[in-house]
Amino acid sequence: MARRCRSIFHWFCRLCGWRSSGREHQHARAASIQSPSELSEDRDLNGFGEQATDVQTRPAEVRSGTAKDRMASIPEFYAGKNVLITGATGFMGKVLVEKLLRSCPEVKALYILVRPKAGQSMQQRVSDMMACKLFDRVREDDPDFHQKIIPISSELTQPGLAISPEDVERLTACINVIFHCAATIRFDEPLKHALQLNVIATQQLLGLAQQMNHLEAFIHISTAYANCNRKHIDEVIYPPPVEPKKLIESLEWMDDGIVRDITPRLIGDRPNTYTYTKALGEYVVQQEQDKLNIAIIRPSIVGASWQEPFPGWIDNFNGPSGVFIAAGKGILRTMKANNDAVADLIPVDMVINLTVAAGWYTAVHRRKTDKEQNKRPKTALVYNCTTGGINPFHWGEIEYHVMSTFKRNPLEQAFRRPNANITSNYLINQYWILVSHKFPALIYDLYLRLSGQKPQMMRIFNRLHKAISLLEYFSSQDWEWNSENLSMLMSQLTPEDRKTFNFDVRQLNWPEYIENYCIGTKKYVLNEEMSDIPAARQHLRKLRNIRYTFNTLLVIFIWRVFIARSQMARNIWYFVVSLCFKFLSYFRASSTLTN
Secondary structure: OHHHHHHHHHHHHHHOOOOOOOOOOOOOHHHHHOOHHHHHHHHHHHOOOOOOOOOOOOOHHHHHOOHHHHOOOHHHHHEOOEEEEEOOOOHHHHHHHHHHHHHOOOEOEEEEEEOOEOOEOHHHHHHHHHHOHHHHHHHHHOOOHHHHEEEEEOOOOOHHHHOOHHHHHHHHHHOOEEEEOOOOOOOOOOHHHHHHHHHHHHHHHHHHHHOOOOOOEEEEEOOOOOOOOOOEEOOOOOOOOOOHHHHHHHHHOOOHHHHHHHHHHHHOOOOOHHHHHHHHHHHHHHOOOOOOOEEEEEEOEEEOOOOOOOOOOOOOOOOHHHHHHHHHOOOOOEEEOOOOOEOOEEEHHHHHHHHHHHHHHHHHHHHHHHHHHOOOOOOOEEEEEOOOOOOOOEHHHHHHHHHHHHHHOOOOOOOOOOOOEEEOOHHHHHHHHHHHHHHHHHHHHHHHHHOOOOOOHHHHHHHHHHHHHHHHHHHOOOOEEOOHHHHHHHHHOOHHHHHHOOOOHHHOOHHHHHHHHHHHHHHHHOOOOHHHHHHHHHHHHHHHHHHHHHHHHHHHHHHHHHHHHOHHHHHHHHHHHHHHHHHHHHHHHHHHHHO
16 A cells, blocks of 8 residues: 555656647548548648638749659758757657657757756766667667767756857757757746746747858747637737747846736736747747748647557656546546547647658748748748647547546556546536545545555645646637648648658547557556556456445445434335345245246
């Protein structure tokens, strides 16, 4: 019991660090089950469907269809290129590094900005990253792949990103493409820190990019929720809530207490500092679009991989992963959400495929445009990378498939049997929190006290409630995202590139994806072996028997107390007991006559 408590506490401490839906009714769910040949034909004709003409984002040569014939394929473009990646040790950054090494094997070098952590050097962090299972396929193809990864010491919170003059000189002389993935994704990050990482660091990276002699593309990873105060979100950069430069200057002289007090007024109708600073970051990037070839990727809720490098890969508790694990462990029993709201999940490999393709298109197409027009386009392309408007799936459906998967493939040392309940009613949610969260936590803590251990389950549940509350805004409503640029980019890919860099969300089979996602949390986050599933099932059966026994004793106890105080209750009790005896007597008599 104590070992299980420590295990739950260990993973939950990591869980509470996680930080981070829309429907276009004109798209039918049936599109998600089209055959591959039908999908290819559809993409050749018009991407995801009939596309509106946008002069700013559809240059004449693209609309005419002639540009595709003159473009190099994606692997050919990255061959011999030097790529700079920020946030490479994060979830999306690692998948991006792996994808470039595996699908663009001729890439020359990947420069990654890495900051030393307490007790761990930069080289150790990179070694640990390359040793993880994510890189197994790359390791099989090229055992010396690590030679292409060149770490650069950096700290995003420091002036000049704390990059040494020697490294600055090296980067400015060779980098061809920049992927800016680094950011803080904590929803409750203090505004000053979120501003430093998501806005100021982006400004400094843009300044470094302008010094690069051979830079062809700058790809910025934002979020689809940067403008979540709007219900319909186009692939454009909206005016910022405040001028970033003025905000930065104003916050410089304020102490943390004052900033904390004024944060709710500053972020206005946005739910947190993450979405607020991401919107400011997009505006900062837009200001440099006349000097750099820029594209912005806006993924929604990024989840486990769909296919690459293998189904269900995930390495953290962020976003839905922590919710799934909490439900699978039997700790999460209720969650306030709208069952009919779209859960706009997007697999990480689809986001990365789009990101790599956007880097290719931004560089190759913009270079051709520059030669023909002798100037750069005035609008940076924005790609809304979402699923809700194209292949929607709802929170109620996710609840069903997550519970079904964890009952078939249970997690080890579960606290209770998986049985979560999603409701949009506040009072019902509070009732289930009291009955299914707080009451069991109090009983468990009492047991720990009596056994001489430190009580901690109530503290775990309090942190769980805080973390879940941060997600309520995104699980209780819908958004509509325009995806024309996404469709256009897909139409520009060759058939081979469409297969290698697939980001067609219509092909996503949600039940299969959710099952692989849940199994991925078991295998890659909790490091549990699939061979131990029989023992885990046996543990669930024990928990079921304990639950039935406890509920039966509780009902009997309450009923006996009630009977002792009410003659009517005693009469009802005796009537029910006598009825049961009569039924048993009748059953025995019938059996005797039959024999």
